Amino acid sequence: MLAVFERLALAAGREVMRVFRAGCAVDSKLDSSPVTEADRESEKIILAGLRAAFPEIPCVAEEEASAGILAPDLGDAFFLIDPLDGTKEFVNRRTDFTVNIALVRHGVPEIGVVFAPCTGRFFSGRPGKAEAIEINDYEIVDRQPISARAGMVPLTVVASRSHNTPETDAYIRALGAAEIVSVGSSLKFCLLAGAEADVYPRFGRTMEWDTAAGDAVLRAAGGMTRTLDGAPLAYGKRNQSDDEDFANPHFIASGKAAGPA
Known part of the structure; x- marks a missing residue:
């Protein structure tokens, strides 16, 4: 396949x-x-x-x-x-x-x-x-x-080029990140998977087709994508009470060692 x-x-x-x-x-x-x-x-x-x-x-x-x-x-x-x-x-x-x-x-x-x-x-x-x-x-x-790396201190954070938010900025400040890498699309997950960055916080809207492929690569490399309550981001979400089909909640993607969620 x-x-x-x-x-x-x-x-x-x-x-x-x-x-x-x-x-x-x-x-x-x-x-x-x-x-x-x-x-x-x-x-x-x-x-x-x-x-x-x-x-x-x-x-x-x-x-x-x-x-x-x-x-x-x-x-x-x-x-x-x-x-x-x-x-x-x-x-x-x-x-x-x-x-x-x-x-x-x-x-x-x-x-x-x-x-x-x-x-x-x-x-x-x-x-x-x-x-x-x-x-x-x-x-x-x-x-x-x-392979995703264990988080280095201070962390390298990858952020959206076109969809940044005040919540994302606040999260990055709380991490005390040394470097912020700005890139578009699902390449953000791949930078984590390839040990080029440590954390990707997303406090803006995404759909499942935006994230699934990159998330699959990240998980195969030993990382994980979790919702803000710590649960793995799930796919196939339909009939959601608070959003349309296949819409994602906010999430934090990370390498083998996560920053605070």
Whole structure:
């Protein structure tokens, strides 16, 4: 399954970069968030590939979900797809947007890939094994195992480039962090997984397709993502009393040693 994820992420990333170089119109969805041809074409590639390879597993993809296209029952396992995580980065011609594909099983992000086609950074994770993948012309040429580190003191904190909040700033001040790394998209999880940072606090809105793939890579590398009450962040949340389907609560992602939650 991971090999299929990797192949589809590379194919989708190639299409994203075609649109990035050519330029495209930017539309707004009902929630006022941006969407582009790159989002739509990337999602088509990924969904076609997943549904051909695994027709029995439901797919939850950002653009289909925005259009109200969802399986009535997700069962014990389903795919979560964000065809272009960091659309704001993409639109603003920044480089840290990603293609995200994940398998969720029993509420846990179990397998995931995160591909940043503009920079070539590519990460994968499955239970007990996380890797940084080297590519050349959209072909995999090498793999290196990665592992989240025990938190260094003072901690290095990774924060959202486009969605920072006063709560996040207050949390970072309380940690006394020595360095703050600002990056967009699910690469934040991958920096933790690859021992480049220690903590990623998120006190802003996210959806499950934003986080599942990066979270899978982080957990495979020995880290964890927890809600503010300390419980592991769960997936497949529907019929929530206080928010829409698949919306995440605030969370703290960390390497092998967490900061205070």
